[in-house]
Amino acid sequence: MLVAKIFGCRLVSRAKSPLASVILFAVLMYFMLVNSIISNISLEPTVFSHNKEDSQALQTLKVVRKTSSDVVLLPLPLTVPTQNKIIEVDNERRNSLASSLTGRKGHGVGKFRRKLPEYAIFKSDELTKKFHGRVLGFFNNRCEVHFFMTWISPVESFGRRETMAVESVFKSHPNGCLMILSRTMDSVRGYRLLKPLLDRGFKVVAVTPDIPFLVKNTPAEAWFNEMKSGKKDPGGIPLAQNLSNLIRLLVLHKYGGVYLDTDFIVLKSLKGLKNTIGAQSMDAASKNWTRLNNAVLVFDMKHPLVLKFIEEFALTFDGNKWGHNGPYMVSRVVGRFEGRGGYNFTILPPLAFYPVDWVKIGSLFKVPKDRAGSRWAEAKLQQLKGKTYGVHLWNKQSRKLQVEEGSVMGRLMAEHCVLCKNVYTPTS
Template structure:
């Protein structure tokens, strides 16, 4: 069972210290306003900085006063895709939810009895309109096409998720965001999104047609076996793995940018093309050790997406956290990186994952000492020039649980 508190997660909503509240709102304001920050440093191919925890830079107060008045400059992309791959350690090591199996199903039989509860498997009059709705939504007026997935209830689409959506449009006023969700594609879902629509943001919730998306892909047989109850979904919440697959299928079919709903965008993705981000690097070689699939930027029909879908279907394991997600994309890239026909960019952790899941809570609670204060100040300063966004790892406005557990529970 997961601990109630992990790395400060959940402290925001119950912060008792005035200082903690001040720091939280300072950092939060930075997250929401930093979309227009000058970048003087490009992402170098291998030189991922190791000095992030030692720089005592400007204070949070200075960031708050100056961040909204700076002009964004394009960030050159110089990261090579030829970085040597380091052997990834045990798949459960460092996983924020390696023991997350509290709602494990009792095998295939029980799943077969419950299969009708999973609306995602259905194809009805609403979902049959999916393809047409996608094509109609992403018209020529969309600067960047964004996708998110949401498998939970309408009620659980809360403040954090709304802020994540808003952050997309702060950096992309002419962008378009589609939330793939049966629950949000409803009257109640419309009410949740209406404040954003009233501000002129082009966002829509659309019930996906999973049978349509998997058709003629390597995942079609996997999906049919799962739907019929012939395949054991395992102990990991099924919705988590369905989300892992759906993001690949929708990008393969339409292209664009996929974002997790706990990802805060800080600046424009417009210059990114066929990009995936490293979650961690080797301290000595500076080569990436693990990739992550919380942010994916790909053209439609990109060969790497096809390989991801194929690997998902062939090696699916519903009992290992991350096996069909971050570890899966890492396995595939290890095999194809450098091969002809695969053109993609791997960005360093600072691009999408500047703070790992263990430390993210430290940004939203009062530092214990001066060293902690310097770390926060230095980290916030770093975000100004090298970061496209911050993955919050489910750590704020949550229940204290991590690794997309709450937002990906089956409904």
């Protein structure tokens, strides 16, 4: 800057005419502007070079500005202490956002802002407005047990495996009532799939859920509004999976009853269970549970633990971590509230709902090859018939497996089906 000034003064002093002075003054201003730009570029990294963490924090703050519309926009020229204070206050939001952005790897926030509202499950229409009335009308005094399932996949995907799960409910609970929460199944084609059971007098219906109604006045209401408007990243895991995790909690909170996954084969009545969740795994030495699962939930209306599940789902949602909003979520909450007053509930051992781990589920689908295998199969059948309420099939792992005639699973399905058609056909 000093060089430019000296150089400019010399040029002006040598100018002999007004025109020359104007030209020289313009040249002077040009050099001063270039010099200023170069100085700013060279000084910017120098200001933050003494503190690498502050520089990284500033970059993070810039990301928050670009991606989160509910963060107050601040002018860029900030002193380092002010930036640190802002980042410290918004640390939890920043970490959550950074995690979501990292998981998506190149999928910008703008993409899910545009795409998310297109999900049919978020739509409100004349059908969803009838939801509450349909629930109350369906679950009446003639229902021995109230069951819920969710189905957010296309109706075409509701195959033999899912039908078998529905049949097993009525085999053990002929006077039970089952509601399948699903927009796709609440259709002509869905009705045709369920009609053979209806013709036999069983009470089953598919109903389109009204999510805005279900989340209203719950800890999930703000989460849902942010998700619907595109302000929250749904993550890389299919949104349907996480919506299923939430909807099951909301209907249990609102109405109470029994929730079952559509890959759960019921073996005996659940009527005697009350406020119950099952352990997926247990420590062999201590006999303490190590992980719970939410594939089967039995809770009264407005049970405080279910409300805590909903709260945890909304506050810690991460759409990039498998199980984070499902099995791991219920495990986190129960770990905090187990044994506390006012949270009366029962944790059943793995044998109750998850008698076979997901990595070993294939063994139930195969016919024994030798005498030792046959002895194991008979022992397993006796064990399941004695202490197990049902078997979770871990569909993601087993859906392509064929149920071999004479296998443990084949015998279980043959004993607990109602229509008993195509028992040995693999699901599509």
